[in-house]
Amino acid sequence: MSKLEFVDLGVTFGHGARCTTAVAGVNLAIPSGKVVGLVGESGSGKSTLAKSAVGLVPLSTGSVLLDGRNALGVVKGPRPIQMVFQDPSSSLDPRMPIGESVAESMTGVRGRAERQARVSDSLALVGINPSRAVELPRTFSGGQKQRIALARALAANPAVIIADEITSALDVSVQGSVLNVLREVQRRLGLTMLFISHDFAVIRYVSDVIAVMYQGQIVEVADTELLLSAPQHPYTQTLLASVPRLGGQHGSSALAADTQFIDAPTTGEAGCAFRTRCPLDAAPQPAGDRRLCLEEDPQLLASSRRHRAACHFVTGVAAS
Amino acid sequence: MTNRIRASATGRRWMAVFRTPVGATGAFLILVFLLLALVAPLVWGEDAARIDVDGGPGRHLLGTDSLGRDILARVLVASRLSIGLTLLSTAIGLTIGILLGAAPSVLGRHAGRAVTASINIAVAFPGLLVVLFFAVVFGVGMRGAVLAIGLAMAPSFARLTQTLAASVEGREYVAAARVAGVGRFRLLFRHILPNIAEPLVINATIAAGGALLTFSGLSFLGIGVQAPSYDWGRLLGEGLNRIYIDPAAALAPGVAVVAAGLGFSMFGEVAAKVLSGEQLRPGEGPLTASSIAAGVAAESTDDDDVLVVEGLQVYAPSGQGEWVMPVRDVSFHLKRGETVGLVGESGCGKSLTAMAIARLTEAPVRVRADRLDFLGESLLVSRRAHRKLLGTSLAMVFQDPMASLNPSKRVGRQLAEVSEVHNDLNRRDAMERAVDRLTAVHMPRARQSARQYPHEFSGGMRQRAMIGMGLMGSPRLVIADEPTTALDVTVQQQILSLFEEVRSTQDSAVLLISHDLAVVEQVCDRILVMYAGRIVEELLSADVGTSARHPYTRALLASAPHLETDRDLPLVVIEGSPPDPGLVSRGCAFAERCEFATDRCRHDLPELVPTASDHRVACWHPQTDPTYLSRRTT
């Protein structure tokens, strides 16, 4: 049993005037053996959240809990939470044979033979020929390197895997080879996983639950099919509507003349962070109600709404 | 086993250093002087000390000094002290420098910062000044000079070590090792130091050259080596007083200093270049500039044709000094008001095709084509003649909008200069036009934005500015190379819509290059699929979902997950990767990754032939079975 929880997690960088908030009070739980997908645009704080779980960025508030205990307390030895990074060509030491990189995260190994056997097992698990363990990373293709990085994470015998944009540096033609292995391993070992991507299609394929992140906050969480079929937060709706679909409309007619500029996010201040980009703005709303968006933080009552949506205008209440 | 592999790879790279003429000369000089330092005192020691009062001309090649000692012998003998002291002080500097520079990686945050701050301050003073300071403190003489030079070198080595270590620490493999639970010291010795050793060694070599010069300078001033010992600097100082009578006494040690110094710095610099992966230039290619095919005068061009490309080939030097052909044979045409997509995996030649069409490739890349007509004019003739035509009628939009705008110029100026150059507008009118065009691409507060710098813009705004730049003229063709790859999906939609608006209002043709079939299918009328430098299929986007024929196109489509992908099935994967441009086979380049490939595919090149109107395929076994669709929709 290994449940990963982010509790009131906040991360800020810099001091004083140059202070930026990357993650602002995130509460998110990943049930044991489940995959939670985290989706959002660049700068939304996804990667920072991922790094905070393995202690690569200092927390300014809150905590990361593994089965209710502080997950960042372990100082020595391999951590129960392992991470796979975005760019496989930079996440493997170019001067270290891949077998050694994989071995580095193993614990409780006695003797060379066992070590080698476990490296072989890990590599075989991700579909890399174990006889290539002595080769340097540069002899492998991008997809293979990413699977080796996964093997390294698995060698630590982790309870939780954090996968941060692990396919965004790969061509779509080999992306599948990594995702297939990842999913198979996750199911076979019953791993708990936080899977981060900016690509909704990829997130949907891998995850049991999807969390949508915007400006350092989680704005909606729901089971994958539910979130896709009935997104509650206007930001989720916007994101989903933006995903290009194969076999949908095509040719010039597909794009309406929707070129209006919606680019700048709201920064700071009270109220809803999404309000300047919110499509609800265009919809007719009672003027009095819309003032809520300016004045009240929709995060406050989020847990009582459907999909925990951080929006004042979500109808319906949270199921159970 | 593992060590051997590592050693041989490193050895091969160092051998490349010796193979360059400059590197070999440097290595040779270093070797000669090291040998001299070892043997010269034994061989010429007596000659250097013997006083030959009536030494006639001819007995001493370079004459004698004021006491009648042979100058050549003295210069040769002095190499031991000069080289030896240089190496000693370099070793001192390097050791202290590495210790200081690596300290922040191991120490805690505050101690690390303190070390860094002291290094920063120490580096601000020039070496010679620090040397003089320490020379005073340690006292005039050889020991003082060695220590002084060593200590003076330390801060810059420390800074270098620290910068290199910091850049390695930023790499994800260090983060990965941290997550794996690797301790600080193991991190330093197994991951950081091995990855910075090479540049450190190289810089130490260059610095040794500098130390040699500084040491000679000190001895020359009388602060370094003291009589009766002598090094080159001391000989030089003694010789300078007699430069009227006997120039050789001053020039000979001077030559020795320069030769040894050059040896160190030449070898170091070449090593730095070669090992940092800077490509050695290939020899003369298979083509000369004149062999670019003179274009056949445009004949019977369809009035609607904006662009006609036939038999386009691009040659480029590979890293190994050979010539390869990343674009092998590309032919297509674009009509007025039409949006065409060019898709394929990375490395298949899409961008190079775009650059070649726009005549933007530069030496050493070479372009050849049977026909390259833009608005009825052949672009194969002279570039100069087409400058205005291309400047006003062809717009380019690139992948990374931040990098594509000049960071030190206001955005408005960057747009305005197009009209200044091509339409002879004055500065003010050009700026008005720029503001007008920024408005046309829906830039908020256009007048204000024109006065801003690119770094003040968001990614979407920058790409709008790039498109606005293309609209300064009246573009007949817009070539957009992965214009939305660096942008978020919500912004991607806005930019794609903007292209559509440009197409419809300006009636331009748009060539959209992308790796994302879904984007291309959504926006384009027609799609060209490229693989290993050739177009393998051309089809209407309406047909993509129903009747793609080439196995590559079908595999690309099937491999992209989308919002309806069956989550219970594994994703489709195209095994292997696109061939290296140097290793493209004789037959169909896709054969080795293709499940339908036969011997014929491996030996004979399939031509791009029409299978229906608006549909061309280059395949010996075009697929008609529609089941690939069932894999992608449930």
Place this chain on the structure above:
Amino acid sequence: MTTDFTKAGAIRLPNRRVHRPGTDFVIRRTTRFIGSLWVLVTASFLMIHLIPGDPVRAALGLDAPPDLVASRRAQLGLDRPLWRQYVDYVTGLAHGDLGTSTLSRVPVSQIVQDRLPATVEIAVLSFVVVMLIAIPVGLLAAVHTRGGRNRGLDLGFAATTAFAAAIPEFLLAVGLVYVFAVELQWFPVAGRQGPDSYVLPVLALSLGSAGALARVVRVEILAVLDQDYVRTARAKRLPARLIYLRHALPNALTGTLTLGGLLIMGLIAGTVLVESVFAWPGLGTTIVQSILQKDYPVVQAVVLVYGTGVLLVNLLVDLLLAILDPRSAIREA
């Protein structure tokens, strides 16, 4: 999609939104300057105490009469507690008192006043010459050798500049003296009389730096020519002249200026050696003589003056960079 929060997209805290990276940068750099200055003053103060043994004994010789040693110690203030001496030293500096030469008994401030102009003259002249040679030569070399064209020129440029940069100033000075003063007798061998006498020292100081800087200019320009925005400029079909002068050169200046600053610092230090060759009546000859004669108050003062000059140049270059390239200030933030 690495998330980099120093770039756009990160959220700023609400009440901290107004800040100017430029001002911040200036304040930070000035602070660093003051810190370095303090280190310099302290170092020059400590220099006399770091010398093993007794500096007065060292200067006067072992057989000097004890009362002379004692009075000299008292005169230098060496008999007082260290902190007291430090306070006195710093207050003295603040009042322009640099101490008194132990040899000539002349106030050191007087010596500095006499000698400084000669050094500043050749340093400034040399810097101008370096810039006048390096920037055009580097730019032309870059334009004509980019992408592997004109390999002969490339090799010639590399060889010439490497050679120029590898010869130390004092050696070049000796060579110049031999050729132009001894053999050709076009310029005086040494001294500072009339415009003629400036030519050789300035050449000796500047040629090496010019070679080094020209290489940097070339590399920087080549790097800039590889940038996407130069591709954009070419896609705009601007004439070559505009591409190089308007788009490439200004962006190459950042690197050039950074190294240019280092070069001026090198030039300042190089005056020590070059002045000695030409018997130039500047601070360089003064410090060498004083070191050899163990006239420590003078050495202290000259180190201080040289160091301050270098720090000032450093500060100036940083501030100039911040003005020329607003990003460099932001990048640091």
